[in-house]
Amino acid sequence: MKRHHVSFADWTKAEYSVILRCLLRASFSQGNYPAILSDRLAHYYAPSSIYLCNYGHHAIRIALTIFRRRQPARSKVIVPAYICPSVIQAVESCGLTAISVDIDDDLNLCPTAVQCALDHDTLAVIAPHMYGAPAKISDIEKLCNTAGIFLIDDAAQVVSVRSEGRLLGTFGDAGIISFAQSKTIVTGIRGSGGVLLINNPEYDVEAKQAWQMLPPSTNRLEALCDFLWNYVWSARTGNSGYYLSRLCNELGWRSQTTSACTQISNLEAGIGLAQFERIEMITQEKIRIAHAYHVALQQYPLIQFPQYAAERFLTRVMLRLPEQVDIPRLRTTLKTAGIETRTGYKAYLSPGTIATNAENLSQRLLEVPCRRGMSEAEIGDICSVVSHQITSQTKP
């Protein structure tokens, strides 16, 4: 069977041309691309304001810092119990407490659970659209408006998808987007790009001031090489990146990339621009692949695809497997059969909270390959192998 890898980025000649241009002009850090990308996004997301930085979670930090100044007595931020850990770190780095609430089967915040968790100490709600599936964001926005609580529309993983006619990222007071690996727009890894959208103009002056204080980004060539070698080309480079990094450590060459908040680099804004220009193709291809999985899985009722909906864009295909399946063992068998997989996030449970659905789901999710160009037959083969392995594991 052909080998199937999970996808970190959908890059074509357009993205590689930008890299070459930046190399030739030695303009990795600074150049015209950030201003052009910022203008394009501002036009697309109008009337929201756009501030480009290096990480999505730093955009969250900037927004929370502004909100905290307005409501210094409030210290809790509601987050889904199924969430990227960097969101929790962003909340805590602002001196705030992340309160987890349960999710629905689509892996997004359950509005009823949000409502139950709101109290006088709640500063904000962070509502992500997990793997691109739109959360019930308009309901959450109504809840926040009624309760006088800030809302961050966390569109880290999704660009160009609408809910009730509005682009995800534009609900609430602020929104964010990330350009890191496996998102909709991908420009690299570790600080390759993030966007702060200011949806409520009342906070625009403060956001602009915070953004203007950010230093320029540095050492992005190193992060790009890491991304290309260990992620985008990993099917060809295998484990060599691991040995290369050990060699670098032995030679005393330490990574220079920073986790501090900076502006976006010229290189990554250029790649982001190339991706944004292809956004329709990127999303249509993922819609096709998700649908092909849905069709193939009709034969295998043991495997669920909880985020699927007709015509829905998903950045990743996350399958829900039956309780009896030993997922680590299954992944090893699938790897031997040439199918690369990933698992979901571990559930985040803040002290004293219960999130049964998030706990159950997070342990049962398996990501299967979702790469541009996969055929329906290949997707059918993957589903058949996964199902066969599950059946052999669960046989009495």
Ligand SMILES: Cc1ncc(COP(=O)(O)O)c(C=O)c1O
């Ligand atoms: C839902 C969500 N929000 C925020 C972030 C943070 O983005 P970044 O990695 O660019 O900081 C992520 C990253 O995976 C995410 O998935």
